[in-house]
Amino acid sequence: MNISTLFFGELEVQETEVFTFAQGVPGFEELTQFTLVQPADSAPFSYxxxxxxxxxxxxxxxxxxxxxxxxxxxxxxxxxxxxxxxxGDVLVWSVVTMNDDFTKITLNLLAPIIWNVKTKLAKQIILHDSEYNIKHEIVLSEVSEEANEPTQVEG
Incomplete structure (x- = not known):
């Protein structure tokens, strides 16, 4: 299928690349179907x-x-x-926020996105009773060289 996007233009998305948020994404509950976009020049970030x-x-x-x-x-x-x-079937993503001049980047560690790569099911969860918050500041120079692939959760 082809989708027209605001940031990436026309994208061809295979059915196997679509994953489902059964209850949608908080704030966008009516939207349940998503795909991962990983532009080569944006590592370690994806969309x-x-x-x-x-x-x-x-x-x-x-x-x-x-x-x-x-x-x-x-x-x-x-x-x-x-x-x-x-x-090993699980990937964890954090939503990234940047200020207007890209000098401050934060990660939402309190509400990670959990994605089962086998079933193509995903959900954003809230970590109750956690010391994490929605704006943990990061420094890009601290990222490891392994930034091209997401880390899988180990058991």
Whole structure:
């Protein structure tokens, strides 16, 4: 299928590249179908692009690249909902926010996006009783050389 996007122009998206947020994304509950866009020149950042609304995409990154000690535990209900069988099937994304002149970049570590790469199901969760917040500042020079691929959660 072809989708017309605000930032990437026309994109050809294979059905196998579409993943589903069963309840949508918070604030955009009616939008459930997304695809991952990884422009070569934007590593370590990627985009989660809505398939249904070309004007909506979220800048995301692998939080473990910037916060090696980032520690999350997925509730059993989330594991069941996303049909997670193996920890290696899960990718974790954090939504990125930048100020207007790109001098301050923050990650939302409180509400990561959990994506089961096998079932193509995803959900943004909130880590209750957590020390994390929605704006953890990062410094790009601290990112590792392994920034081209997201880190999989280990069990």
């Amino acid at each position: 989660i692009q809505s398939v249904q609304e070309g004007g909506l995409s979220f800048l995301v990154t692998d939080p473990f690249l910037f916060f090696k000690d980032y520690d999350i535990s997925l509730p059993e209900t989330v594991q069941e909902e996303l049909k997670i069988e193996q920890p």
